[in-house]
Amino acid sequence: MSSFVKVAEKKETLKNVTDYITNVVCKRAELGYNYGVVLIPEGLIDFIPEIQNLIAKLNEILAHDVIDEAGAWKSKLEPASRELFDFLPKTIQEQLLLERDPHGNVQVAKIETKKMLIAMVETKLEKRRAAGKYSAHFRGQSLDAGYMYDCMYTSNVLTEKNSLLSEELEKCQTQLAAATAELEKSKGDHLDQ
Known part of the structure; x- marks a missing residue:
């Protein structure tokens, strides 16, 4: 009650x-x-x-x-x-x-x-x-505190999503760096021929 x-x-x-x-x-x-x-x-x-x-x-x-x-x-x-x-x-x-x-x-x-x-x-x-x-x-x-607690859940969800997005961004940056390195290497190999 x-x-x-x-x-x-x-x-x-x-x-x-x-x-x-x-x-x-x-x-x-x-x-x-x-x-x-x-x-x-x-x-x-x-x-x-x-x-x-x-x-x-x-x-x-x-x-x-x-x-x-x-x-x-x-x-x-x-x-x-x-x-x-x-x-x-x-x-x-x-x-x-x-x-x-x-x-x-x-x-x-x-x-x-x-x-x-x-x-x-x-x-x-x-x-x-x-x-x-x-x-x-x-x-x-x-x-x-009422509205702070209402917002806290949303804030935590956004923080988690932001964290996941950061991890995905890091993966993309790593993949891009690897692809760029591979491209540079293949470009160098192509010029050597």
């Missing part, structure tokens, strides 16, 4: 997802594993029910109203959605308000979910550090 389906079925909140990652980081630190990889599927943010509600309401507001600098538009959000919006890092708030796609929807691919989760985990870890519950060092790094 995909992580998207699990998150949606369990009605996980952004806080749940962040707490889960934070707990894993802390548990690994307790065991002396101060390193690790967390794979975050692209588009995860769109499968968290509370985020879906927030995005739907933002789409509705942006379709009919102007987002004012003072934030009066936030009064149109339900209390839970407003609290969630205010909880998000500023950069993610800005990304949620970016230009819509041609259908008027949030461009989910432009939301930096991984960086958002890193910032939120860092904040939780700092709170745990202040409470004396975490003492290790955390340095989250975001890597968009």
Whole structure:
């Protein structure tokens, strides 16, 4: 079962997802594993029910109203959605308000979910550090590897084909050099007669 389906079925909140990652980081630190990889599927943010509600309401507001600098538009959000919006890092708030796609929807691919989760985990870890519950060092790094891995297979195939072509080229060069030498020899033999 995909992580998207699990998150949606369990009605996980952004806080749940962040707490889960934070707990894993802390548990690994307790065991002396101060390193690790967390794979975050692209588009995860769109499968968290509370985020879906927030995005739907933002789409509705942006379709009919102007987002004012003072934030009066936030009064149109339900209390839970407003609290969630205010909880998000500023950069993610800005990304949620970016230009819509041609259908008027949030461009989910432009939301930096991984960086958002890193910032939120860092904040939780700092709170745990202040409470004396975490003492290790955390340095989250975001890597968009999906397309690199998609291309890796193609790259490997091209490398293999390139290698085979190089071998064939070397064979042709060897054969050409042998044929040229043979031609030179026969030319010399012909002149000697």
